[in-house]
Amino acid sequence: MRRHEIVISNSDEGQEPVNKIDRLIHEPSRYMLMAYLYVVEVADFLFLLRQTGMTWGNLSTHLSKLETAGYVVMEKEFLGKKPHTTIRLTEQGWNAFEEYRGNMKRVLDNLPSK
Amino acid sequence: MEEGISLKEIQRRVYMTFFQDGLWDIFLGLFILGWGLAILTDLAYLPGVTFIGLYFAIWGVKKRLIYPRIGYARFSMTSRRRITARFVILGLAVMLVGVMVAVLWGIGARPQWLADYFPLVFNGILAAVVCFIAYWARVNRFYVYAVLIFLGAVFHMWLGVRWEFGFIGAGGIILLIGLGVLVIFLRKYAKMVEEA
Numbered sequence: 001m002r003r004h005e006i007v008i009s010n011s012d013e014g015q016e017p018v019n020k021i022d023r024l025i026h027e028p029s030r031y032m033l034m035a036y037l038y039v040v041e042v043a044d045f046l047f048l049l050r051q052t053g054m055t056w057g058n059l060s061t062h063l064s065k066l067e068t069a070g071y072v073v074m075e076k077e078f079l080g081k082k083p084h085t086t087i088r089l090t091e092q093g094w095n096a097f098e099e100y101r102g103n104m105k106r107v108l109d110n111l112p113s114k
Numbered sequence: 115m116e117e118g119i120s121l122k123e124i125q126r127r128v129y130m131t132f133f134q135d136g137l138w139d140i141f142l143g144l145f146i147l148g149w150g151l152a153i154l155t156d157l158a159y160l161p162g163v164t165f166i167g168l169y170f171a172i173w174g175v176k177k178r179l180i181y182p183r184i185g186y187a188r189f190s191m192t193s194r195r196r197i198t199a200r201f202v203i204l205g206l207a208v209m210l211v212g213v214m215v216a217v218l219w220g221i222g223a224r225p226q227w228l229a230d231y232f233p234l235v236f237n238g239i240l241a242a243v244v245c246f247i248a249y250w251a252r253v254n255r256f257y258v259y260a261v262l263i264f265l266g267a268v269f270h271m272w273l274g275v276r277w278e279f280g281f282i283g284a285g286g287i288i289l290l291i292g293l294g295v296l297v298i299f300l301r302k303y304a305k306m307v308e309e310a
Contacts, residue, residue: 039125040187045308047185051127056309083308 018107024069025100029054030062034097037072037089045085063087071096126252128187133253135180135299139292141168142244142259143285150281183303204246211239233277237267255295259288 025034032052036043049059066072071093075086089097132138148164151157189197215235218224228235241260248256266280 035121035124036128036187039121039128039189039193041190041193043187044181044185046182046306047131047187049306050184050303051131085308 020099020103021107022096022100022103024065024071025097027062029058030066033059033062033066034071034089034093034100037087038094038097042086042088045087048087066093069093069096128189129251130253131184131187133251134295135176135184136292136295136297137172137175137180139255139259139295140289141172141292142256143287143289143292144168145285146240146263146281146288147285150278150283150285153278153281179300182305182307183300200250204243208239208243231271233267233270233280234264237264237280255291259284259291262287 025031029052033048036048036051045059045063048054048063049056052059054062063072063074067074070090072087073090075088077084077086145161145164145168148161152160188194215224215228218228241264244256244260244263248254248260262284263281266275266284267277269275270277270280
């Protein structure tokens with residue numbers, strides 16, 4: 001799937017690292033979700049809810065966006081009669097997050113010191 | 115929601131979720147209590163049975179009582195290997211010291227200081243293991259538990275308190291603290307069911 005980044009034109013060359021930042025991950029809530037899933041192999045919906053302090057709706061919306069981008073995969077099952085969703089990063093999501101980290105580091109390193 | 119959080123901080127938070135329910139405190143408390151009772155009753159197998167029985171009981175309780183409240187997460191294979199390696203190295207180091215002491219004792223070549231201060235050495239090793247857990251998991255109350263365990267030997271050596279009572283006292287206090295942490299946890303986090 002396509003990465004959510006700005007296509008660099010010739011005139012943007014000086015701002016290349018900034019433009020390469022994945023805006024889907026750059027949103028704080030989604031960054032938080034990606035970071036948690038980067039640290040753990042798999043987490044359930046309730047774990048992410050408790051850790052991030054988001055609401056059910058908010059969490060669900062952000063996870064759907066990440067799932068649409070192919071960054072996470074959600075597996076739904078029933079434990080007895082209760083629904084249970086586990087979430088994990090896909091390889092694409094893992095690579096995108098690694099790239100995001102690298103780009104952010106480059107952007108911050110390029111800032112002139114005071 | 116808190117923003118600008120680092121990956122290390124997230125990793126620390128995930129580690130801490132394993133200790134915030136007080137179950138590992140209860141485990142440690144009962145294990146230390148088991149040592150005291152083993153010395154008191156001459157039942158050498160008691161600590162081993164307590165350790166294995168409690169270990170499996172803890173995971174059962176986690177599944178029924180804790181995960182429905184705070185959810186479940188599993189570390190990556192690399193992280194799990196790293197954690198396992200740390201505990202294997204720790205276990206081997208403790209075993210090595212134990213074997214060395216047993217051999218010295220067996221061949222009658224034990225140093226006099228070891229014979230004189232054996233309770234201090236034994237409790238000191240146990241306290242060091244608990245300190246390692248406190249440092250690794252960054253759970254500060256485990257440092258207090260290490261001090262309590264070590265104090266058991268100090269009271270025995272210099273105040274004449276029986277060695278086993280030091281274990282029973284320390285284990286009892288750790289158990290009570292663990293139960294307190296568990297009650298606070300259960301009151302703080304209600305069970306939640308995922309919306310369909």
